[in-house]
Amino acid sequence: xxxxxxxxxxxxxxxxxxxxxxxxxxxxxxxxxxxxxxxxxxxxxxxxxxxxxxxxxxxxxxxxxxxxxxxxxxxxxxxxxxxxxxxxxxxxxxxxxxxxxxxxxxxxxxxxxxxxxxxxxxxxxxxxxxxxxxxxxxxxxxxxxxxxxxxxxxxxxxxxxxxxxxxxxxxxxxxxxxxxxxxxxxxxxxxxxxxxxxxxxxxxxxxxxxxxxxxx
Amino acid sequence: xxxxxxxxxxxxxxxxxxxxxxxxxxxxxxxxxxxxxxxxxxxxxxxxxxxxxxxxxxxxxxxxxxxxxxxxxxxxxxxxxxxxxxxxxxxxxxxxxxxxxxxxxxxxxxxxxxxxxxxxxxxxxxxxxxxxxxxxxxxxxxxxxxxxxxxxxxxxxxxxxxxxxxxxxxxxxxxxxxxxxxxxxxxxxxxxxxxxxxxxxxxxxxxxxxxxxxxxxxxxxxxxxxxxxxxxxxxxxxxxxxxxxxxxxxxxxxxxxxxxxxxxxxxxxxxxxxxxxxxxxxxxxxxxxxxxxxxxxxxxxxxxxxxxxxxxxxxxxxxxxxxxxxxxxxxxxxxxxxxxxxxxxxxxxxxxxxxxxxxxxxxxxxxxxxxxxxxxxxxxxxxxxxxxxxxxxxxxxxxxxxxxxxxxxxxxxxxxxxxxxxxxxxxxxxxxxxxxxxxxxxxxxxxxxxxxxxxxxxxxxxxxxxxxxxxxxxxxxxxxxxxxxxxxxxxxxxxxxxxxxxxxxxxxxxxxxxxxxxxxxxxxxxxxxxxxxxxxxxxxxxxxxxxxxxxxxxxxxxxxxxxxxxxxxxxxxxxxxxxxxxxxxxxxxxxxxxxxxxxxxxxxxxxxxxxxxxxxxxxxxxxxxxxxxxxxxxxxxxxxx
Ligand SMILES: Cc1cc2nc3c(=O)[nH]c(=O)nc-3n(C[C@H](O)[C@H](O)[C@H](O)COP(=O)(O)OP(=O)(O)OC[C@H]3O[C@@H](n4cnc5c(N)ncnc54)[C@H](O)[C@@H]3O)c2cc1C
Ligand code: SF4
Ligand code: FES
Numbered sequence: 001x002x003x004x005x006x007x008x009x010x011x012x013x014x015x016x017x018x019x020x021x022x023x024x025x026x027x028x029x030x031x032x033x034x035x036x037x038x039x040x041x042x043x044x045x046x047x048x049x050x051x052x053x054x055x056x057x058x059x060x061x062x063x064x065x066x067x068x069x070x071x072x073x074x075x076x077x078x079x080x081x082x083x084x085x086x087x088x089x090x091x092x093x094x095x096x097x098x099x100x101x102x103x104x105x106x107x108x109x110x111x112x113x114x115x116x117x118x119x120x121x122x123x124x125x126x127x128x129x130x131x132x133x134x135x136x137x138x139x140x141x142x143x144x145x146x147x148x149x150x151x152x153x154x155x156x157x158x159x160x161x162x163x164x165x166x167x168x169x170x171x172x173x174x175x176x177x178x179x180x181x182x183x184x185x186x187x188x189x190x191x192x193x194x195x196x197x198x199x200x201x202x203x204x205x206x207x208x209x210x211x212x213x214x215x216x
Numbered sequence: 217x218x219x220x221x222x223x224x225x226x227x228x229x230x231x232x233x234x235x236x237x238x239x240x241x242x243x244x245x246x247x248x249x250x251x252x253x254x255x256x257x258x259x260x261x262x263x264x265x266x267x268x269x270x271x272x273x274x275x276x277x278x279x280x281x282x283x284x285x286x287x288x289x290x291x292x293x294x295x296x297x298x299x300x301x302x303x304x305x306x307x308x309x310x311x312x313x314x315x316x317x318x319x320x321x322x323x324x325x326x327x328x329x330x331x332x333x334x335x336x337x338x339x340x341x342x343x344x345x346x347x348x349x350x351x352x353x354x355x356x357x358x359x360x361x362x363x364x365x366x367x368x369x370x371x372x373x374x375x376x377x378x379x380x381x382x383x384x385x386x387x388x389x390x391x392x393x394x395x396x397x398x399x400x401x402x403x404x405x406x407x408x409x410x411x412x413x414x415x416x417x418x419x420x421x422x423x424x425x426x427x428x429x430x431x432x433x434x435x436x437x438x439x440x441x442x443x444x445x446x447x448x449x450x451x452x453x454x455x456x457x458x459x460x461x462x463x464x465x466x467x468x469x470x471x472x473x474x475x476x477x478x479x480x481x482x483x484x485x486x487x488x489x490x491x492x493x494x495x496x497x498x499x500x501x502x503x504x505x506x507x508x509x510x511x512x513x514x515x516x517x518x519x520x521x522x523x524x525x526x527x528x529x530x531x532x533x534x535x536x537x538x539x540x541x542x543x544x545x546x547x548x549x550x551x552x553x554x555x556x557x558x559x560x561x562x563x564x565x566x567x568x569x570x571x572x573x574x575x576x577x578x579x580x581x582x583x584x585x586x587x588x589x590x591x592x593x594x595x596x597x598x599x600x601x602x603x604x605x606x607x608x609x610x611x612x613x614x615x616x617x618x619x620x621x622x623x624x625x626x627x628x629x630x631x632x633x634x635x636x637x638x639x640x641x642x643x644x645x646x647x648x649x650x651x652x653x654x655x656x657x658x659x660x661x662x663x664x665x666x667x668x669x670x671x672x673x674x675x676x677x678x679x680x681x682x683x684x685x686x687x688x689x690x691x692x693x694x695x696x697x698x699x700x701x702x703x704x705x706x707x708x709x710x711x712x713x714x715x716x717x718x719x720x721x722x723x724x725x726x727x728x729x730x731x732x733x734x735x736x737x738x739x740x741x742x743x744x745x746x747x748x749x750x751x752x753x754x755x756x757x758x759x760x761x762x763x764x765x766x767x768x769x770x771x772x773x774x775x776x777x778x779x780x781x782x783x784x785x786x787x788x789x790x791x792x793x794x795x796x797x798x799x800x801x802x803x804x805x806x807x808x809x810x811x812x813x814x815x816x817x818x819x820x821x822x823x824x825x826x827x828x829x830x831x832x833x834x835x836x837x838x839x840x841x842x843x844x845x846x847x848x849x850x851x852x853x854x855x856x857x
Contacts, residue, residue, distance in 0.1 A: 001497060001499050002501070004501065005499045005500070005501050008499065008501055008720070009499060012718050012720060012721070014764075015718050015762055015764045015773060016716070016718065016762065018764065019764070020764060020765055021764065021772070021773060023770055023772055025289065026463060027288060027293055027295070027462040027463055027464050028293075028295070028297065028298045028462045028463075029462070029463060029501065029502050030298060030502075030504050030603065031603070032297050032298050032384070032387055033288070033293040033295075033297050033298065033462060034292070034293060034297075035288060035289065035293050051606070055606055055607075057606070057607070057609075059609065080433055080770060081433075081769070081770045084770065086289070087289060087290065088289070088290065088410065090290065091290050091291075091292075091398060091401075091408070091410075094394075094395060094398045095398045095399070095401050095402040096402070098395055098398065099353070099395035099396060099398065099399045100352065100353050100354045100395075101399065102349070102352040102353055102396075103274070103277040104270070104273070104274040104277060104349055104396075104672040104673065104676070105345070105349070105672070105673070106352070107345070107348040107349045107351065107352035107353075108348065108352070109348055110307070110347045110348045110350075110351040110352075110365060111309065111364055111365065113351075114359075114362065114363025114364055115359055115363050116359075116363055117359045117360060117361050117363065120356050120357070120358070120359040121356075121359075123354070123356040124356035124358075124381060124382060124388070127356050127388060127391065128384060128387070130297075130387075131290065131292055131293075154354065154356065155354050158354050158356065160351070160352055160353070160354045161354050
């Protein structure tokens with residue numbers, strides 16, 4: 001039985017008893033959509049590493065153990081209800097510049113620009129972020145640096161991302177600050193809970209691009 | 217369930233002439249909207265998956281005024297995110313004999329001659345542009361050491377034309393579309409409504425003019441009007457309760473449009489995916505797919521002998537039955553999904569299945585690991601192996617995976633013409649929500665292709681042609697008020713029952729019934745049983761469901777109840793469609809219609825048509841047949857032997 005199936009069972013019981021079931025976000029239940037997320041026994045997505053909440057299984061918990069469940073806690077993620085929080089700040093960070101400006105139909109042949117396999121693979125690794133927000137929930141400063149840096153790194157490793165590289169870094173970091181996320185002090189709590197193992201050095205990449213952009 | 221037969225559908229608006237010129241012709245004939253006018257034209261797009269996300273972004277880029285809706289908290293979480301294996305395109309980068317014509321041919325044949333040739337040809341043509349677009353957006357597809365794009369082969373094809381981004385192709389393509397969409401949000405051309413669920417379509421003066429939605433946070437019922445509505449709300453596989461779809465996938469958007477007059481085509485065409493992790497317990501809430509790309513290197517087998525309980529590693533090769541390789545030597549483990557699924561069911565029915573309950577077959581990587589080395593296998597499939605281990609607690613590097621078929625995709629959907637317009641003018645349907653390109657069986661890696669073809673390239677042209685006659689002025693207030701009232705009374709009704717069973721418990725029961733009677737194998741008897749049982753269960757639902765909480769708050773039980781109510785009605789139509797189509801084709805296997813070797817037997821005399829169902833409030837749907845003609849690909853019984 002998965003962790004969320006355990007909550008399903010609990011909710012079925014609550015409904016029949018006439019109580020309000022516990023609201024929680026989830027959709028794919030296979031660790032890819034980024035919708036689920038709760039702090040379990042004090043750890044974002046629970047103690048198992050590189051795992052989303054929906055990928056947790058009850059066989060990893062002891063029988064009769066008491067489990068504490070809380071929502072993400074961070075000022076830019078207001079609680080909507082129970083375990084449901086509002087993560088729309090992440091969308092606004094992407095809106096600020098997390099894209100390549102290429103309208104449909106304007107693209108050259110895909111093979112016109114080869115990309116070194118190493119770069120493509122590293123870009124992919126950064127691009128696997130699912131936008132769950134665990135990094136923010138785990139950070140003592142409530143920083144969204146890992147999320148923002150993952151996107152900046154993904155695009156800045158590819159030739160397609162170069163023209164907007166510096167303006168992107170500046171706009172996204174500025175938006176992150178404007179949303180009220182804290183600054184990064186390198187505690188590394190974010191990567192420790194990140195279900196996709198986004199590495200801390202993406203933040204160094206972000207800072208380099210950001211400084212360059214500001215020096216211009 | 218009774219039905220009547222209505223007029224045939226003769227005109228699908230596909231241009232005439234040589235098939236390779238038809239899309240060019242259509243594009244040239246499409247009226248253009250002058251740029252200054254585009255800003256005055258309002259378009260609603262429901263859904264932000266590959267189809268809806270790419271459509272909304274592209275319409276925004278073109279300058280239309282777009283409103284985009286999804287039920288998740290952000291557009292990036294649409295179910296497309298979960299697609300693993302890859303996306304087809306006729307690039308022929310490998311020089312292995314691929315071409316637009318071959319992709320077209322494979323898709324028509326794979327769909328078991330139940331798809332429209334004109335649509336499929338266009339899909340194959342546009343496929344090459346999708347890869348270009350995605351690469352330009354920065355989608356990190358897998359590459360070879362020379363820096364060029366890598367491809368793999370997929371079920372139903374003998375060429376290597378599937379582009380992929382490790383096991384997360386859907387995620388990477390969706391993020392590309394999502395980022396393009398957010399760029400338009402920032403530019404002010406797209407207004408985004410997350411956590412909003414469409415609950416009805418507004419039809420006024422014969423045109424689709426808007427939608428009624430519920431704000432899922434506040435519970436407020438909102439009206440949104442527009443000059444056209446695009447539905448990109450995905451598939452309805454969750455009618456079976458257990459499927460590989462995300463938990464929120466539903467039929468509500470398309471079903472309620474169907475109730476407003478949009479025909480529903482081929483509802484019974486369901487795809488059962490052969491490689492999923494078997495069910496493990498009674499609380500199971502969904503099933504997990506193992507990408508079919510695994511069949512490139514994994515070999516499928518069961519013990520030769522019934523009831524062989526030895527550990528797989530203790531069974532020597534000559535006591536194993538690699539049944540796909542044995543029965544289908546030409547395609548082996550790469551036969552299309554419907555064939556692989558049924559073959560698995562057959563060996564399990566014979567009592568040779570493995571794992572708990574005997575509902576599983578082995579997918580074995582032993583030979584691939586010996587041949588390529590563990591590292592190479594890990595590079596290709598690492599994340600899938602990890603996913604498997606996480607769920608089952610077994611390590612597939614050491615023991616073969618156990619897999620079993622599960623509901624995965626629905627080929628049926630709202631009927632659309634060549635322009636992707638439904639039978640309601642101004643209502644366009646794209647992606648999995650429509651029925652158009654896959655016939656009775658979809659080939660692997662073709663859904664992503666179709667969703668993006670529709671959204672980036674086809675719809676923006678054909679919708680423009682429709683909108684050139686707009687704006688269509690004020691929307692009739694009475695039509696809006698009537699739709700809103702209908703939504704409100706349905707919600708009130710659900711809350712008023714106050715019975716003793718949860719929406720989920722009804723959904724589970726309905727799903728099991730559908731799986732047993734309208735699943736991998738269907739018979740007249742099973743379908744009649746289902747058609748008796750569904751109305752009884754639906755009646756019980758409306759008399760005994762318990763929805764806690766109120767309408768004016770975030771209420772996940774209420775959301776669920778509304779979706780289950782629609783699943784009941786859809787389930788009934790699916791069974792009726794399956795009953796009326798007494799042939800076997802693609803994913804629709806009627807046990808009465810098979811050849812001497814147990815393969816699906818089509819009946820082209822009687823069934824070479826699309827079944828498009830018109831809703832009727834008195835419960836007697838009207839069947840309209842759209843005849844299918846094959847000018848290019850000769851109709852043959854499919855053979856993968
Ligand atoms: C596990 C898995 C793996 C797959 N792998 C592949 C693959 O490798 N290759 C391939 O080609 N295909 C694959 N498929 C199929 C493919 O992913 C889907 O068919 C495709 O992504 C559907 O895209 P879509 O845009 O039509 O809909 P979806 O991505 O399902 O999006 C639906 C959208 O509609 C919204 N919505 C739905 N109902 C409402 C409503 N009532 N109100 C408001 N919004 C609503 C949702 O919020 C969502 O944004 C896979 C499918 C699964 C389940
Ligand atoms: S960086 Fe990791 S923890 Fe943060 S949002 Fe992305 S996937 Fe989640
Ligand atoms: S529900 Fe999708 S990642 Fe957990």
